[in-house]
Amino acid sequence: MSLYNDHVVPRLVNIACAPSFTEANRKRVCAGLSGRVVEIGFGSGLNVPYYPTTVESVSAVEPADLGWKLARSRIDDSPVRIERSGLDGQSLPFEDNTFDSALSTWTLCTIPDADAALREIRRVLAPGGTLHFVEHGLAPDENVRRWQHRLEPIQKRVAGGCHLTRQIADLVRGAGFEIRELDTFYEEKTPKFFGALSLGVATPTA
Numbered sequence: 755m756s757l758y759n760d761h762v763v764p765r766l767v768n769i770a771c772a773p774s775f776t777e778a779n780r781k782r783v784c785a786g787l788s789g790r791v792v793e794i795g796f797g798s799g800l801n802v803p804y805y806p807t808t809v810e811s812v813s814a815v816e817p818a819d820l821g822w823k824l825a826r827s828r829i830d831d832s833p834v835r836i837e838r839s840g841l842d843g844q845s846l847p848f849e850d851n852t853f854d855s856a857l858s859t860w861t862l863c864t865i866p867d868a869d870a871a872l873r874e875i876r877r878v879l880a881p882g883g884t885l886h887f888v889e890h891g892l893a894p895d896e897n898v899r900r901w902q903h904r905l906e907p908i909q910k911r912v913a914g915g916c917h918l919t920r921q922i923a924d925l926v927r928g929a930g931f932e933i934r935e936l937d938t939f940y941e942e943k944t945p946k947f948f949g950a951l952s953l954g955v956a957t958p959t960a
């Protein structure tokens with residue numbers, strides 16, 4: 755991690771992903787989480803206020819120390835037990851079948867090997883467990899895609915390795931999940947190249 759990625763990117767994310775832009779989708783994606791939950795790319799804890807009462811505990815996986823510090827007040831205000839339990843979604847320090855639910859929001863764009871992270875989530879989810887995700891990725895429209903391909907090298911540099919062209923549903927299915935619910939749409943108040951969202955729930959295939 756560079757100084758920029760350690761000290762600037764977590765603050766940028768805390769602002770760019772603030773509830774004024776993302777609240778409706780955070781509420782939607784968190785609905786139905788239950789029991790023991792693992793959240794990868796926990797960031798500054800922007801999902802914490804939206805955990806439903808059915809959540810018992812959250813194991814947060816986040817490499818950025820500053821993200822964790824920025825999350826402090828949200829964690830303190832939450833009735834849910836939240837622990838920083840890992841640093842890398844690509845290699846989770848948990849036994850197989852540990853969790854009832856998993857959560858990933860605006861994170862599969864940034865993790866270097868998103869397929870590895872999804873396979874790790876699949877491994878640590880108990881049978882019948884659910885992965886809840888909202889992620890930005892490759893747009894459905896060709897004219898937007900062209901801009902995404904042009905802008906991706908810059909986006910990766912300024913936004914901590916964030917990709918614009920990942921095919922989220924394909925990644926989820928490819929890692930051994932069946933997608934039970936999926937909504938793809940452009941996020942309001944967001945440029946289309948950055949706001950092509952996939953919001954859904956998936957379960958491990960048998």
Ligand SMILES: C[S@@+](CC[C@H](N)C(=O)[O-])C[C@H]1O[C@@H](n2cnc3c(N)ncnc32)[C@H](O)[C@@H]1O
Nearest residue numbers: 771795796797800818842843859860861864865
């Ligand atoms: C765009 S931010 C989203 C943060 C948060 N999920 C949210 O919705 O506000 C992406 C997050 O992924 C984290 N991240 C980057 N590499 C990671 C990895 N290998 N494993 C887990 N998280 C990672 C970053 O530190 C950052 O907090």
